[in-house]
Amino acid sequence: MRVLHVHRIAGIGGSERHLLALLPALARRGVEPFFLGLDTADGAGEPFYRELEAAGVPAFRLPAARDLDPALARRLVASFRGLRPHLVHTHLVHADVYGAAAAARLRLPLVSSKHNDDRFRLGPFRHVERAATLAARGVIAITHALARFCVERVGLPAEKVEVVHYGLDRLPVAWGPNPGVDLPREARVLLAISRLTEQKGLGTAVEALPGIRAEHPGAVLVVLGEGPLREPLRERAKALGVADALLLPGRAGDIVPWLERAEVFVHPARWEGFGLVLLEAMLARLPIVASRVSSIPEIVRDGETGDLVPPGDAGAFAAAVRRTLREPELGRRQGEAGLARARAHFSETRMAEHTLSVYERAMRARPARRPERGAGGGTSAGSVLAPPRRDRTAR
Numbered sequence: 001m002r003v004l005h006v007h008r009i010a011g012i013g014g015s016e017r018h019l020l021a022l023l024p025a026l027a028r029r030g031v032e033p034f035f036l037g038l039d040t041a042d043g044a045g046e047p048f049y050r051e052l053e054a055a056g057v058p059a060f061r062l063p064a065a066r067d068l069d070p071a072l073a074r075r076l077v078a079s080f081r082g083l084r085p086h087l088v089h090t091h092l093v094h095a096d097v098y099g100a101a102a103a104a105r106l107r108l109p110l111v112s113s114k115h116n117d118d119r120f121r122l123g124p125f126r127h128v129e130r131a132a133t134l135a136a137r138g139v140i141a142i143t144h145a146l147a148r149f150c151v152e153r154v155g156l157p158a159e160k161v162e163v164v165h166y167g168l169d170r171l172p173v174a175w176g177p178n179p180g181v182d183l184p185r186e187a188r189v190l191l192a193i194s195r196l197t198e199q200k201g202l203g204t205a206v207e208a209l210p211g212i213r214a215e216h217p218g219a220v221l222v223v224l225g226e227g228p229l230r231e232p233l234r235e236r237a238k239a240l241g242v243a244d245a246l247l248l249p250g251r252a253g254d255i256v257p258w259l260e261r262a263e264v265f266v267h268p269a270r271w272e273g274f275g276l277v278l279l280e281a282m283l284a285r286l287p288i289v290a291s292r293v294s295s296i297p298e299i300v301r302d303g304e305t306g307d308l309v310p311p312g313d314a315g316a317f318a319a320a321v322r323r324t325l326r327e328p329e330l331g332r333r334q335g336e337a338g339l340a341r342a343r344a345h346f347s348e349t350r351m352a353e354h355t356l357s358v359y360e361r362a363m364r365a366r367p368a369r370r371p372e373r374g375a376g377g378g379t380s381a382g383s384v385l386a387p388p389r390r391d392r393t394a395r
């Protein structure tokens with residue numbers, strides 16, 4: 001079965017890291033996966049393509065710098081004709097909308113993965129998403145909480161939605177250098193890995209710092225990521241008198257040394273589709289303090305693999321972190337329990353097998369019509385797309 005995955009690429013976040021695990025896992029089970037990237041103009045996706053190449057997954061690229069691009073659907077039709085997949089699997093909004101239009105035009109079986117409960121999906125866009133879902137034979141939600149959001153709030157048909165959790169067997173390999181950070185040897189590191197956006201709730205962690213430092217003066221919050229809240233977070237830490245306790249080094253090309261250095265992993269998100277970083281923390285045997293919201297209770301067992309607190313409650317967040325730092329044995333127990341849970345419930349094998357079952361049902365839904373090479377004016381894959389090279393982009 002040839003399965004073409006489509007995703008807009010602007011860097012390596014949770015959904016991209018998911019694909020780096022899923023596509024090789026599918027290949028080990030006899031699927032022939034390949035990838036079509038809808039590229040933004042900034043070149044931020046190059047590390048992702050290098051990782052795909054290293055994994056032996058064929059990848060192709062189309063320029064997609066604009067959010068609204070009517071010509072993109074036409075280019076995707078030509079690309080699908082050239083690449084001749086048996087099934088198309090789209091990820092996130094741009095691939096969902098344009099990919100659904102192209103797949104419907106060619107009557108190709110379509111599966112769509114939903115990765116986040118972003119609030120824009122509750123506004124006028126929900127009508128676009130419902131229309132795009134008409135073309136899909138299956139919808140994958142990455143958690144049960146997200147499945148409920150898709151059905152009860154967005155209005156997607158329940159009979160099409162199935163839950164397939166992310167899976168991860170190992171920590172990610174380094175894709176670049178780490179920024180230099182002047183960190184005292186005695187620092188007690190609280191680590192977050194996330195975009196600096198409202199969704200990730202990092203303001204709660206900053207607000208909690210004075211309460212944490214009152215008991216543990218060496219505690220520092222290190223946030224690996226970029227985003228629009230960099231300066232507001234710094235300003236708030238300065239106003240609270242803890243500017244020296246907040247480190248924002250930007251994106252890290254190798255998160256493993258940071259996971260090894262940290263004592264507690266923190267994830268104070270306001271909403272979350274899954275939170276792949278939680279699995280990474282569990283694989284690193286780190287205790288977790290996170291928000292009790294959206295999908296997070298499906299990943300982190302409260303009191304067993306970490307502690308969950310109400311979203312936005314800086315006092316509860318500080319108390320949970322203080323307790324974990326105060327009781328190292330508790331942190332060790334939670335870290336070991338997290339590793340065991342990750343291996344038992346969130347393996348790449350489980351993820352790939354469940355995804356494959358969704359594909360098989362989608363293929364059985366009605367006879368698949370695969371476009372013949374050159375049909376309807378189509379061209380070969382090589383003439384439509386360029387392979388992922390750093391100095392070449394498809395036209």
